[in-house]
Amino acid sequence: MSSTRIRAALCLVAVSVLAAMGLTACGPPASRGLHTEARTDYDPWQPLNRKIFWFNDHVDQYVLEPVARGWDWIAPDVVERSVSNFFVNLRSPIVVLNDLLQAKPKNAASDIGRFAVNTTVGVVGFFDYATPLGMPQHTEDFGQTLGWWGLPAGPYLVLPMLGPSNIRDTGGLIGDGFASPAGWFISWWILIPPRVGEAINSRALLLKQVEEAKRASFDYYVFVRDAYLQRRNAQLNDLSPGSTSGTEQGEDLYHPDAAPPRDAAPPYGGPQS
Amino acid sequence: MTALRSAFLTLLLACALPCAAALAAEPGAADGSGPRANVQSTTSQVIAVLANGSLSVDQKRHKVEEIVYAQVDFETLSRLVLARNWSQLSEAQQKQFMEEFRQNLSATYGRNVESYKNEKVQIIEDHAEPRGDWTVRTKIVRNGSNDINVDYRLRQVNGTWKIIDIIIENVSLVANFRSQFQEIISNGGPTRLLQVLHEKNERGEPLKAPAAATS
Numbered sequence: 001m002s003s004t005r006i007r008a009a010l011c012l013v014a015v016s017v018l019a020a021m022g023l024t025a026c027g028p029p030a031s032r033g034l035h036t037e038a039r040t041d042y043d044p045w046q047p048l049n050r051k052i053f054w055f056n057d058h059v060d061q062y063v064l065e066p067v068a069r070g071w072d073w074i075a076p077d078v079v080e081r082s083v084s085n086f087f088v089n090l091r092s093p094i095v096v097l098n099d100l101l102q103a104k105p106k107n108a109a110s111d112i113g114r115f116a117v118n119t120t121v122g123v124v125g126f127f128d129y130a131t132p133l134g135m136p137q138h139t140e141d142f143g144q145t146l147g148w149w150g151l152p153a154g155p156y157l158v159l160p161m162l163g164p165s166n167i168r169d170t171g172g173l174i175g176d177g178f179a180s181p182a183g184w185f186i187s188w189w190i191l192i193p194p195r196v197g198e199a200i201n202s203r204a205l206l207l208k209q210v211e212e213a214k215r216a217s218f219d220y221y222v223f224v225r226d227a228y229l230q231r232r233n234a235q236l237n238d239l240s241p242g243s244t245s246g247t248e249q250g251e252d253l254y255h256p257d258a259a260p261p262r263d264a265a266p267p268y269g270g271p272q273s
Numbered sequence: 274m275t276a277l278r279s280a281f282l283t284l285l286l287a288c289a290l291p292c293a294a295a296l297a298a299e300p301g302a303a304d305g306s307g308p309r310a311n312v313q314s315t316t317s318q319v320i321a322v323l324a325n326g327s328l329s330v331d332q333k334r335h336k337v338e339e340i341v342y343a344q345v346d347f348e349t350l351s352r353l354v355l356a357r358n359w360s361q362l363s364e365a366q367q368k369q370f371m372e373e374f375r376q377n378l379s380a381t382y383g384r385n386v387e388s389y390k391n392e393k394v395q396i397i398e399d400h401a402e403p404r405g406d407w408t409v410r411t412k413i414v415r416n417g418s419n420d421i422n423v424d425y426r427l428r429q430v431n432g433t434w435k436i437i438d439i440i441i442e443n444v445s446l447v448a449n450f451r452s453q454f455q456e457i458i459s460n461g462g463p464t465r466l467l468q469v470l471h472e473k474n475e476r477g478e479p480l481k482a483p484a485a486a487t488s
Binding site for chain 2: 077078081208212215216217218219222223225226227230231233234235251253254255256257
């Protein structure tokens with residue numbers, strides 16, 4: 001049973017990758033010029049995206065956030081962080097797989113060590129002893145792998161319930177779903193409760209931040225879109241945390257008058273050289 | 274068993290790498306008035322105010338505002354946030370934008386004065402950017418929670434280094450506001466932007482105007 005399942009999973013990954021490629025190939029030639037002109041060119045489906053965003057926000061407001069608040073009230077911060085660690089640790093094999101697919105053997109080694117330490121010493125992942133030992137958490141996923149291999153990001157896309165994404169990351173999400181070892185052995189519907197639990201727990205850790213973001217933003221939809229794209233771009237290019245610095249695209253942000261009209265690589269589109 | 278052993282070998286290897294990286298970190302620019310010194314003094318002054326138990330919330334907000342006003346170049350910040358749209362604004366509108374935007378920022382971030390929980394700021398490193406700006410990377414160390422990476426972008430204006438952007442966990446404040454304002458401007462022009470800003474400030478109980486510490 002499991003071997004057919006694996007085969008089916010691999011087929012689906014392949015199909016989703018191909019679909020993603022096909023879709024992006026048909027889409028607009030991605031966006032050009034970081035943070036410059038009207039950025040509707042990478043968000044051509046904005047009207048639909050806004051509707052889904054509105055829907056997600058309402059689910060959050062009326063279901064997820066209240067539940068998360070309840071959980072936050074019951075669980076001390078330490079517990080929330082441990083639960084979060086647990087889920088992060090569960091994802092480690094996928095991170096390693098994606099390290100390898102992106103030819104990052106050092107990170108893969110570190111992440112294997114991390115998984116070993118946190119699963120054993122860290123009591124199946126509830127405690128993170130690996131970070132202080134010099135094995136920080138890497139965020140690698142299939143979406144980044146596809147980007148690393150040069151697949152363009154494609155238009156911005158808000159997924160129902162799952163939130164901000166783009167065509168490439170959506171394909172990546174499907175890939176990660178099938179690469180997850182748990183998915184090979186356990187039926188998908190059994191995996192839903194843990195996923196929900198994870199969502200509630202992560203939301204509980206973000207109560208204040210989301211509230212702040214909503215209050216601070218002028219257009220919450222754009223705020224989230226931009227934050228997502230900036231962060232994904234940084235992750236894809238493995239920029240040191242906290243900056244777009246050192247890249248020409250990053251420079252254009254700070255010299256808007258000097259920025260020549262270029263037909264450089266699309267922003268957030270692929271790894272920078 | 275062998276798997277376990279190799280895992281620990283990788284562990285050792287992984288431990289050695291960051292140490293080597295730390296040794297290579299550069300000390301930074303000129304001492305005294307350099308960009309690193311600016312960030313160092315700004316953050317430590319702010320933390321000193323926040324940690325000062327004898328000040329009221331309002332006093333804290335005013336003091337923090339004073340420090341920040343002195344170190345941030347709001348004009349450059351405003352220009353960068355509006356980018357090419359800046360020239361669409363009349364001179365009066367530009368002034369109004371700067372003022373309202375500054376008010377908005379201090380109202381937004383001033384709220385956080387109350388939630389200070391003994392966080393510390395560590396400067397990680399600093400480096401020059403290709404066209405003369407400087408980046409100082411810091412992290413906010415929180416008790417028990419994950420650190421927050423905060424980068425400061427500085428530019429030399431009339432001989433002094435001033436902060437022109439703050440990048441929190443890879444999200445640049447300038448870029449993020451630029452996207453939001455761009456959306457508003459393309460739907461309703463600069464007038465609409467000023468109106469939205471103004472309305473938000475009215476709603477968001479900004480600070481009662483402090484004895485003008487204008488630049």
